[in-house]
Amino acid sequence: MRINLDRLKQLFNEMSKVGATQEGGITRPTLSQQDKEARDLLVSWMKEMQLNVRFDDIGNIYGRREGRNPEAKPIVIGSHLDSIINGGKFDGVLGIICGLEVLETLKENGIIMDRAIEVVNFTNEEGVYFEPLMAGSGLISGDYELSEIYKQQDGEGINFLDELKAIGYLGSEKNRLKEAEAFIEVHIEQGPILDKEKLSIGIVEGIIGFTWLEVTVIGEAENSGPTPMPYRKDALSTSAKMISAIQNSAQEISEYGITTVGKITAEPGVVNTIPGKVTFTVDIRAEELQKQDAGVNLIKNRLKRIAFEEGLEISINEINSMEPIQFHPELINNLIDSADELNYQSKKMISGAGHIASFMNNFCPTAMIFVPSIDGNSHSPKERTDWADIEKATNLLLKSVMKLDKDGINYKCVKAHTNLTYKI
Amino acid sequence: MRINLDRLKQLFNEMSKVGATQEGGITRPTLSQQDKEARDLLVSWMKEMQLNVRFDDIGNIYGRREGRNPEAKPIVIGSHLDSIINGGKFDGVLGIICGLEVLETLKENGIIMDRAIEVVNFTNEEGVYFEPLMAGSGLISGDYELSEIYKQQDGEGINFLDELKAIGYLGSEKNRLKEAEAFIEVHIEQGPILDKEKLSIGIVEGIIGFTWLEVTVIGEAENSGPTPMPYRKDALSTSAKMISAIQNSAQEISEYGITTVGKITAEPGVVNTIPGKVTFTVDIRAEELQKQDAGVNLIKNRLKRIAFEEGLEISINEINSMEPIQFHPELINNLIDSADELNYQSKKMISGAGHIASFMNNFCPTAMIFVPSIDGNSHSPKERTDWADIEKATNLLLKSVMKLDKDGINYKCVKAHTNLTYKI
Known part of the structure; x- marks a missing residue:
């Protein structure tokens, strides 16, 4: 039939x-x-x-x-x-x-x-x-x-x-x-x-379950020309390191683990000004609750560590989540x-x-x-x-x-x- | 006196x-x-x-x-x-x-x-x-x-x-x-x-002289959940690698060499969508014209190489410049x-x-x-x-x-x- x-x-x-x-x-x-x-x-x-x-x-x-x-x-x-x-x-x-x-x-x-x-x-x-x-x-x-x-x-x-x-x-x-x-x-x-x-x-x-984070990285907005690289607190270059770390964490989270940074804003957003504040979202997904929670913690810790190493401030808020x-x-x-x-x-x-x-x-x-x-x-x-x-x-x-x-x-x-x- | x-x-x-x-x-x-x-x-x-x-x-x-x-x-x-x-x-x-x-x-x-x-x-x-x-x-x-x-x-x-x-x-x-x-x-x-x-x-x-670039990275915008990491063409995670490369290039350009990414937009800019298009600016500065030009070429080549390795498209436009x-x-x-x-x-x-x-x-x-x-x-x-x-x-x-x-x-x-x- x-x-x-x-x-x-x-x-x-x-x-x-x-x-x-x-x-x-x-x-x-x-x-x-x-x-x-x-x-x-x-x-x-x-x-x-x-x-x-x-x-x-x-x-x-x-x-x-x-x-x-x-x-x-x-x-x-x-x-x-x-x-x-x-x-x-x-x-x-x-x-x-x-x-x-x-x-x-x-x-x-x-x-x-x-x-x-x-x-x-x-x-x-x-x-x-x-x-x-x-x-x-x-x-x-x-x-x-x-x-x-x-x-x-x-x-x-x-x-x-x-x-x-x-x-x-x-x-x-x-x-x-x-x-x-x-x-x-x-x-x-x-x-x-x-x-x-x-x-x-x-x-x-x-x-798959998901947790959405909103991450804010606070550096110092300065004119690019007079501010040599070692004196900078560049919220965007620090965020770039974070985005790469988030990307690389996916395979560690679980078999189906995925991570996405979908949204980003850099302030003041001027070509010759070092960004003093960057906000981005992180979408972390896994097929098991335990792995999802562990993945969220892994990423939170990695982001905090990068912020600490670069001497910038960070705040991380959980804005939404659904269990697998x-x-x-x-x-x-x-x-x-x-x-x-x-x-x-x-x-x-x-x-x-x-x-x-x-x-x-x-x-x-x-x-x-x-x-x-x-x-x-x-x-x-x-x-x-x-x-x-x-x-x-x-x-x-x-x-x-x-x-x-x-x-x-x-x-x-x-x-x-x-x-x-x-x-x- | x-x-x-x-x-x-x-x-x-x-x-x-x-x-x-x-x-x-x-x-x-x-x-x-x-x-x-x-x-x-x-x-x-x-x-x-x-x-x-x-x-x-x-x-x-x-x-x-x-x-x-x-x-x-x-x-x-x-x-x-x-x-x-x-x-x-x-x-x-x-x-x-x-x-x-x-x-x-x-x-x-x-x-x-x-x-x-x-x-x-x-x-x-x-x-x-x-x-x-x-x-x-x-x-x-x-x-x-x-x-x-x-x-x-x-x-x-x-x-x-x-x-x-x-x-x-x-x-x-x-x-x-x-x-x-x-x-x-x-x-x-x-x-x-x-x-x-x-x-x-x-x-x-x-x-110091400067050259300003506008870089556009084209990937594929897809829903994050159903798109596993290996199948993605994520314009933002690729741009993050580029921003880190730009940052690291500064010291190679010259003694006073500086590089800044001041402005970035990711489209469509939704928390659970992989960014399909990212545009950012690069401000490259050096104290000698030859070094400035060499620095611009160095960065252009690095960005093109990253885009090639990740399988994404890139376009780079020079939007402003001043000689040292x-x-x-x-x-x-x-x-x-x-x-x-x-x-x-x-x-x-x-x-x-x-x-x-x-x-x-x-x-x-x-x-x-x-x-x-x-x-x-x-x-x-x-x-x-x-x-x-x-x-x-x-x-x-x-x-x-x-x-x-x-x-x-x-x-x-x-x-x-x-x-x-x-x-x-």
């Missing part, structure tokens, strides 16, 4: 028209008219497929195919239809369309499963006009309060609740997802690894076994970006399937994935769902809730 | 009131009402001292004490009364007040010299409201065209000529300085060297001998900043005397110099002038005009 790629492509191409941009991308911020159009299209598909359609009090849309056993917890597949401004066609959409195609394949093969399957579109993954991002999944996992989300305002002062009502997707609390045997999200990698390694499938073991997430080992094993049975080469990997699965992991056993992002392009009209890879990922999803229906996940997710709140 | 420090201080303190700021500095941009007030005060002093006062067609003010021999070229002492916004009390003022005190000392000792001495206030050294800076001396040296200077407008669209007329200092072309045996400028060092080395006197051999200036060796020897005769410890040094003497060196034999800037502070209300050091510098000026009157400078300045135009 295999999925039908042509049928999948047809849905994908139809959805790609909603909010299409001149550059070949899409613009579908959550609760916008384009988002409403995409939701309406999804609901019309679900009804055609004879799914039970409902939406809850944050606007998450569920399409449910009932199973034989009404007591069994459903298997949930999902992602998001919303996008950033001029984003790509694949991000989010794929996780929903692959789920629908799995249901169509089961139907055309006359298979009735033991468990229900629900395909879900979660509200506001991207957080373009309304904070927080990943609101729909954060509500289900219990990480967010709905009353707080309702109050959030967009740039024009309109609040979330009013916009949700306006597009006609305010449902009731009783429609929320209450339990699930497992959650699986198919998503583009958003990085270059699978493409570079010519692999079709990534089986995601977890999501480990997905469910049994579900990961299910995916690995399923890929093996299909003779698909796959790679266990860590996601470098946050996903709906980040929150769903707090709610039920969760894992993800990655497909390659060609040239690593993401959040851009250049986003692209080969159809052959999407076909494999959907077959893998089908196989994994069949296995889950048969064997289930034998234990409840007992993982403590990690703090997922994005402060910025 | 020694100068009278109390008399000098009285003039200094009176002048410090003109344009005084709350922070203890002064604001006297050229051709402003404060500049007019400072000029009026100077002219009143010159008249009291029975000097012949004149001003020329750019507003340079001359106070001349006649000598016995009307054929002999005058010895010229001078600097500037204008300041930046909230600048220091010493910058410029000192060169004029020391000159006046030398004339007072000669007068009180009944000494009539062979040569005339002229004390000059040059117009617009700082270039606050009108470009180019150092206009008054650049006109005398023939480096600037008066018609071009007249046309320059301040921020309110008023042109230089109208402002010069408005403050009453438009004189005639015939009043310009036409010839001089020598020009000597006393000035604060504006750097930390004399203060750090506990020396009262710097004898300035020349002015060597002052007159005989006049420098005069100053060294004079300091020795006075038992003053002195240090031969290179000025890191441009001065009126930069242009005057194209006109006649020129040199400078530096006094310490405490803590290297300059262009700030914190500017300060010990009175004991100012006293020594003025005695040195007096001794040097006496020696010049006796021996003269035996040959005309034959140095080719260097390109002094500040493009920025």
Whole structure:
């Protein structure tokens, strides 16, 4: 039994028209008219497929195919239809369309499963006009309060609740997802690894955690000409040493450890004045909390040491952090076994970006399937994935769902809730 | 015969009131009402001292004490009364007040010299409201065209000529300085060297040249999380290596070689995005043209090599330059001998900043005397110099002038005009 790629492509191409941009991308911020159009299209598909359609009090849309056993917890597949401004066609959409195609394949093969399957579109993954991002999944996992989300305002002062009502997707609390045997999200990698390694499938073991630092280095601003090198306290040349040290620390932090300095300002910022103050950010990521914390300490100590050696002042503030997430080992094993049975080469990997699965992991056993992002392009009209890879990922999803229906996940997710709140 | 420090201080303190700021500095941009007030005060002093006062067609003010021999070229002492916004009390003022005190000392000792001495206030050294800076001396040296200077407008669209007329200092072309045996400028060092080395006197051999580069490094902007270190083209971490290489190159360039990266921008400048483009400036300075040019080439090659090794693109543009200036060796020897005769410890040094003497060196034999800037502070209300050091510098000026009157400078300045135009 295999999925039908042509049928999948047809849905994908139809959805790609909603909010299409001149550059070949899409613009579908959550609760916008384009988002409403995409939701309406999804609901019309679900009804055609004879799914039970409902939406809850944050606007998450569920399409449910009932199973034989009404007591069994459903298997949930999902992602998001919303996008950033001029984003790509694949991000989010794929996780929903692959789920629908799995249901169509089961139907055309006359298979009735033991468990229900629900395909879900979660509200506001991207957080373009309304904070927080990943609101729909954060509500289900219990990480967010709905009353707080309702109050959030967009740039024009309109609040979330009013916009949700306006597009006609305010449902009731009783429609929320209450339990699930497992959650699986198919998503583009958003990085270059699978493409570079010519692999079709990534089986995601977890999501990398991050700590963001803001570092301020204080030296002395002096005119360059009259100030010989030995008398200087140059905040920028000292920061350059720090940036190199940060760069070199990545491989010491962990296997997936990464460090990035994304933002820098030098004051006063004049060609012939030695910078007296430099501020830069550090983004430190690791796949395990202990390694992440150790990495942050390693970098803090190295920066302080450089400042001390150069005789400059330094202050370091932690401005944001998220703990790494480990997905469910049994579900990961299910995916690995399923890929093996299909003779698909796959790679266990860590996601470098946050996903709906980040929150769903707090709610039920969760894992993800990655497909390659060609040239690593993401959040851009250049986003692209080969159809052959999407076909494999959907077959893998089908196989994994069949296995889950048969064997289930034998234990409840007992993982403590990690703090997922994005402060910025 | 020694100068009278109390008399000098009285003039200094009176002048410090003109344009005084709350922070203890002064604001006297050229051709402003404060500049007019400072000029009026100077002219009143010159008249009291029975000097012949004149001003020329750019507003340079001359106070001349006649000598016995009307054929002999005058010895010229001078600097500037204008300041930046909230600048220091010493910058410029000192060169004029020391000159006046030398004339007072000669007068009180009944000494009539062979040569005339002229004390000059040059117009617009700082270039606050009108470009180019150092206009008054650049006109005398023939480096600037008066018609071009007249046309320059301040921020309110008023042109230089109208402002010069408005403050009453438009004189005639015939009043310009036409010839001089020598020009000597006393000035604060504006750097930390004399203060750090506990020396009262710097004898300035020349002015450091500079070349300014604008460097653009092009990498690839990607989301930090999903992009492992080996797949990155990080324009900022590459730039950090370049900044360290620039810093380390300074000592290879020349004895006085200095390098500064004063300005940097990283795009897109987001905490979790690898910078795809970084632009920074490089200020390269050396005391000899050949070394300056070699230093620029050394740095250009090192930056290109780093870009090549890291697989990033680089472009380097020269945005400004000024050749180094060597002052007159005989006049420098005069100053060294004079300091020795006075038992003053002195240090031969290179000025890191441009001065009126930069242009005057194209006109006649020129040199400078530096006094310490405490803590290297300059262009700030914190500017300060010990009175004991100012006293020594003025005695040195007096001794040097006496020696010049006796021996003269035996040959005309034959140095080719260097390109002094500040493009920025």
